Amino acid sequence: MEQLNPRARSDRYGSRINRTQSPWRALAVPYASIAFASFAPTLLLADLMPLVPPLGFMMLLGWRIMRPGLLPVWVGAPLGAFDDLLSGQPFGSAILMWSLAMIGLEMLEARFPWRGFWQDWFTAALAIVIYLLATAAVSGATLATPLLMAMVPQALLAILLYPFIARVVAGLDRFRLTRTRRLA
Amino acid sequence: MAPPASRRTGYSRKAQYSVFTGYLLAALGAVLGLVLLGLSWVRPHAFAPLRGMVSSISAPAGEASAVTRSGTQSVWSTVTGFWQAGSQNAGLREELEIARIRIAEADAVAAENARLKDLLGLAKDEVKPVAVTRLVGSSAASARRYAYLSIGRRQGLTPGMPVVSDKGVIGRVLEVTRSASRVLLLTDTESVLPVRRAGDDVVAFAEGRGDGLLKIKLINLGLNPLKKGDLMVTSGAGGYFRPGVAVAVVTELTSDGALARLVAEPSATNFVTVEPIYEAVAVAAAQTPPERELADPAAGE
Numbered sequence: 205m206e207q208l209n210p211r212a213r214s215d216r217y218g219s220r221i222n223r224t225q226s227p228w229r230a231l232a233v234p235y236a237s238i239a240f241a242s243f244a245p246t247l248l249l250a251d252l253m254p255l256v257p258p259l260g261f262m263m264l265l266g267w268r269i270m271r272p273g274l275l276p277v278w279v280g281a282p283l284g285a286f287d288d289l290l291s292g293q294p295f296g297s298a299i300l301m302w303s304l305a306m307i308g309l310e311m312l313e314a315r316f317p318w319r320g321f322w323q324d325w326f327t328a329a330l331a332i333v334i335y336l337l338a339t340a341a342v343s344g345a346t347l348a349t350p351l352l353m354a355m356v357p358q359a360l361l362a363i364l365l366y367p368f369i370a371r372v373v374a375g376l377d378r379f380r381l382t383r384t385r386r387l388a
Numbered sequence: 389m390a391p392p393a394s395r396r397t398g399y400s401r402k403a404q405y406s407v408f409t410g411y412l413l414a415a416l417g418a419v420l421g422l423v424l425l426g427l428s429w430v431r432p433h434a435f436a437p438l439r440g441m442v443s444s445i446s447a448p449a450g451e452a453s454a455v456t457r458s459g460t461q462s463v464w465s466t467v468t469g470f471w472q473a474g475s476q477n478a479g480l481r482e483e484l485e486i487a488r489i490r491i492a493e494a495d496a497v498a499a500e501n502a503r504l505k506d507l508l509g510l511a512k513d514e515v516k517p518v519a520v521t522r523l524v525g526s527s528a529a530s531a532r533r534y535a536y537l538s539i540g541r542r543q544g545l546t547p548g549m550p551v552v553s554d555k556g557v558i559g560r561v562l563e564v565t566r567s568a569s570r571v572l573l574l575t576d577t578e579s580v581l582p583v584r585r586a587g588d589d590v591v592a593f594a595e596g597r598g599d600g601l602l603k604i605k606l607i608n609l610g611l612n613p614l615k616k617g618d619l620m621v622t623s624g625a626g627g628y629f630r631p632g633v634a635v636a637v638v639t640e641l642t643s644d645g646a647l648a649r650l651v652a653e654p655s656a657t658n659f660v661t662v663e664p665i666y667e668a669v670a671v672a673a674a675q676t677p678p679e680r681e682l683a684d685p686a687a688g689e
Contacts (some may be wrong), residue, residue: 243446247453249535250528251654252575252600258529277410281417288435289442292527292534292570295435296424303418307411340531342425344432346577351531351598358529 216378223383233380234275235283237373238263242287253354257362259369260287261335262328264302266366266373268309269324280306297342301335321370329363336362433563440540440565443525447538447568450524458658515630517661519543523558523571523654531598533576535559535654537662540567548628548671550663556634556652557581557622558660573654574635575600582625583635585618592645594620594635602636604645614638614646627670630663 205212213221242260250256264283267275280302287298312327319327336359345351397403427434443450469476519539527534539545541564549561551571559573572579579596583604590613594602604620606612618638624631636648654660665671 243449245529246443246446246525246527246536247450248528249454249457249523249526249655251526251533251535251573252650253598254529254531256528260529276413278413278417280414281420284417284421286442289439290446292530292532294425294428294432295438296421296426296428298421300418300421300425303414303421307414307418310411310414343531344429344578345531345598348577348598350601351577354599355531 217381218383220383222387224385224387225381225383226385229382229384230380233376234267234271235279237376238267238283239286242283242290246290253351254358255361257358257365258291258332258335258339260291261298261302261305262332262362262366262369263373265305265309265328265331266369268306269328270370270373271377272313275306277306277310278303280304293339293343297339301338305331305335321367324370325366328366332362332366333359436563437565439563439570440568443536443570444538444540444565444568447524447536450536451522451538454522454524457655515663515666518545518549518664519662520659521662522658523660526573526654531577533573533579533596533598534562535571535573537561537569537571537660538567539662540565540569542567545569545662546665548665550629550633550666551660552633552663553652553654553657553660555657556636556650557629558652558654558657560628561662574602574650581629581635582623583620584623584631585614586621586632586634587619590614591623591625592620594648597647600650601639602648602650603642604636604638604648606645609644612641612643612645614641616641618646619651620648624666627667627674628665630666 213219217225238260241263244259245256248256260283264275264280281299284298284300284302285295287293287302288295291298308331309327316323336355340347340351340355397407521537521539523535524538525536535558537545537551545561545564547561547564551558551560557574559571559576559579561569562572563570573596574581574594575596575598577596577598581594582591583594584591591607593605593607595605597603604614606614616638620635620638622629622631622633622635634651636650638646638648640647
């Protein structure tokens with residue numbers, strides 16, 4: 205059989221014979237990727253204006269929208285706490301916003317169970333804009349026109365980046381479910 | 389994407405309870421976030437130790453990215469320099485001529501300065517830096533402008549210390565933990581720095597606007613004496629910064645002052661210097677309530 209088609213006994217997650225998925229990898233990848241996305245913007249030095257999209261929040265949105273039911277509803281609190289320690293926001297801001305976002309998306313999903321990608325992108329864009337405005341409001345910065353104008357490029361970049369994040373989440377999901385563990 | 393079947397609980401009590409608990413925990417998480425947010429508003433530095441712990445763990449990655457950042461900057465400047473070589477050469481030669489004249493003038497001024505200082509019996513030592521380090525990161529996604537240092541109390545840092553680069557002021561230390569600290573950059577909307585015009589005594593405040601420019605607010609209102617291209621330097625008022633460090637160059641005049649561009653952009657600097665507080669006694673005195681007497685400089689803490 206393998207001579208005719210080398211992938212005859214495998215699917216998109218690898219060989220189906222004598223291989224199974226690693227439970228550690230399947231569990232850890234979403235959380236690790238969101239935590240890393242929270243951490244990544246701190247490495248860049250944006251000294252003049254907010255420039256980097258809120259990658260941690262976008263990764264959370266990506267996993268939540270692309271794979272509903274994978275992350276528990278309450279996951280916004282612990283992951284948000286980690287984000288707060290790195291993002292420069294007052295502690296508690298991401299705990300609140302991420303929890304509210306998870307509850308909001310849950311309610312939205314109950315209302316619109318079947319969605320397309322464009323609809324998801326619209327949801328994510330709306331969530332990102334609301335999130336950016338809300339975090340700026342609680343950050344302690346003085347909200348004046350110059351700051352709000354400076355945040356427009358950040359918001360646009362974040363919205364345009366969502367499809368890329370969605371692809372990354374899809375790739376990570378494939379990696380997550382790859383059959384690597386050898387059955388004895 | 390189809391909704392997951394796990395939400396349809398059916399008649400299973402266990403499934404019903406677990407879904408309900410999930411919602412309950414999520415709502416509790418939101419409430420917890422609200423409470424912690426309120427606490428952070430009342431006491432902004434309450435969570436500093438936690439933050440410091442996380443940033444000292446992540447500091448090595450920040451060091452690596454800081455090295456990469458200065459590396460890529462030099463590559464980029466080499467490439468752009470190649471394209472501008474001819475015109476830049478002519479321009480630089482002209483500038484050099486002028487600079488030679490200015491150096492001679494400055495020597496004369498320095499000599500006179502030394503003479504006058506001797507006359508007054510004033511000999512201010514050169515400021516000895518507390519530490520020389522790199523900025524390892526920043527709050528790039530937030531509306532606040534913070535930068536992070538991978539040194540802290542162990543290296544002798546205290547809140548309020550000025551952070552300067554070889555070009556000018558970067559910001560000041562805001563929060564210090566054992567081996568990490570946070571710097572409030574000049575461009576943050578909550579940053580205010582007393583400045584004066586280099587050369588004369590037009591005093592003003594330089595406030596961050598949040599979009600990379602500084603707002604220069606004159607203290608003496610009236611005719612606006614500022615001109616485009618004026619260099620603003622620290623005035624030394626407040627006691628944190630030593631006077632005469634470059635801050636910003638005026639780019640646009642407004643009705644009550646001007647807008648100015650930073651001289652030392654943190655992302656373009658390689659190393660920064662943390663200096664001691666210029667007049668620690670004055671800072672302590674300003675923080676001491678009038679009812680209490682100023683016994684010694686440490687009493688204001």
